[in-house]
Amino acid sequence: MMNIKDRNKNVILTKVFLIVILIMPLTLFYSLYLNLYIRTPVPDVAWVSWYDDPQHEVYIGWETEDFEQCTVKYGTSRTELDEIETEGTANQFHIMNLTSLSSNTRYYYEIDYDGKIYTTGEFRTAPSIYSPFSFGLTADTQQKIGPGWHSHVAKIFDQKNYSFIAMVGDFVEDRYKAEWNDYFKRAGRWMDTIPLVPVQGNHDRAKDVDNDGEEEYFFGQYFPQSVDQVMNTNIYDTHQQFYFSFNWSSVHFQILYFPEVDIDDEEELHGINPRDYNQSFTPDHLAWIEEDLANAQDFPFRVSLFHCPITGAGFYGENFVLINELLPILHQYNVTVTVHGHAHHFERGILKNNIHLGNDLTYFVVGTGGGLADVGLCPVPETEVCTAGPSYTEAHATEDNLEFSTYTLSGELIDSYVIESEVK
Ligand SMILES: [Fe+2]
Known part of the structure; x- marks a missing residue:
């Protein structure tokens, strides 16, 4: 007969065996x-983006494993790429700016080196008049402990006829080169037909990833269109503040640099991380925001995209720095919509405009692009709708309306919201 000691030993061995059996597949998978x-x-893959005039000028970006001197052929017919531009030097990170383009025109391009086609693609320039268009919104594609659903979202976007897709920050998690390669590999599915509007997230900033004493700034090498001109406004001003603006039909788009404003830092005065604060709220950045919005008052809609939400139901809650220092500017100049990532959920909310009554600001959080989802959402008073889980958001703009729709990855409508123009 088995004694108690032997029986306990057997129970322990069985438990250990079961734990190993359960853990093995996970360990194998992650290895x-x-x-x-x-x-x-x-x-x-290549991507198309622009500086400030997508009616007449766009750039094509691409990367090669080695230093290569490439040629871009482009034209308005897929079979007649009669414009040819060759790079002056060999590079790994390539940017070719195409100028003197016609508005509202489809262009085709091919990138060659060493007598071979590297990749091909197409894009349409912005219209010169107000005409309806659609664009996609996503953020936070970074992958942390698993493949996530970035590829799934990319596959859906590939079927769309958007004028562009705005990626509202956190392309990657730890900023290693392989993560950027992974981003472009997955998103490359739609980049051959849809341009990309980049917004910088806190995880996209420069970092010394190879511990050689120098920071790598991959985001800046991929996306060169920042208009930040003023250096060293404070000791945290690294001159990597990424902001620019452009017009597309009835909408003025601003891309701003508020990747993160950490207000939970117990070691710092008022809990504010001085690096986050002083990098974002530089005097030149704030002055540019006001001037840019002042010049865009005649547009039916103004949309500002920046990574860190002003408030929301996610982990970070309300951000009193953005509420006190940025929001009054957005209200003053009647910004219609802000779009954010950073918090990994979908949310739509209303920020009441007490300066221009009735011109309330609608905010969206679209941080559901493929990484971990938030759990335990806590709606704030401004929240109208919030939900975690995979989703994507698209917008359709006319001269009179701006309509936002958010869907699950199986195509079920989560939220739909229409904003009418105040310009009559
Ligand atoms: Fe973030």
Whole structure:
């Protein structure tokens, strides 16, 4: 007969066996996944974006594994790429600005080197008059402990006829090169037909990823369109503040640099991290925001995109720095909509405008692009709708209306909201 000691031993062995059986597949999966992930090579994709005039000027960006001198052929017919531009030097990070383009025109391009086609793509320039258009919104595609659903969202976007997709920050998590390769590999699915409007997140900032004493700033090498001109406004001003603006039909778009304003830092005065604060609220950035909005008052709609939400139901809650220092400017100049990531959920809310009564600001959080989802959402008084889980948001703009729709990845409508123009 088995004594108590032997029986306890058997129970322990059985438990250990079951734990090992349960953990093994997960361990195997993550070893394989992480191994493949850190070896992701540079994908042969290109992206289209612009500085401030997408009616007449766009740039094509791409990267090569080695230093290459490339040629871009482009034209308005897929079979007649009669404009040819060749780079002056060999590069790994490539930007080719195409100028003197016609508005509302579809262009096709091909990138070549060493007598081979590297990649091809197409884009349409902005219209010169108010005409209806659609655009996609997503954020926080960073992958942390698993593949997430970035590829799934990218597959859906690939079927869309958007004028562009705005990616509202946190392309990557730890800023390693392989993560950027992974981002472009997955998002590359739609980048051959849809331009990209980049917004910088806190996880996209420069970092010394290889511990050689110098920070790598991959975001800036991929996306060169920041108009930040003034350096060293304070000791935290690294001159990497990424902001610019452009017009597309009836909407003026502003891309701002508020990647993160940490208000939970117990070690710092008022809990505010001075680096986050002083990098974002530089005098030149704030002056540019006001001037840019003042010049855009005749547009039916003004949309400002920046990573850190002003308030919301997510982990970060309300941000009193953004509420006190930025929001009055947005209200003063009648910004219609702000769009954010950072918090990993979807949310729509209203920020009442007490300066211009009736011109309330609608905010969206679209941080559901593929990373971990928030749990335990706590709606704030401004919250109208909030939900965690995979989703994507699209907008349709006319001269009179701006309509936002958010869907699950299986196509079920989560939220739809129409804003009418105040310009009559
Ligand atoms: Fe973030």
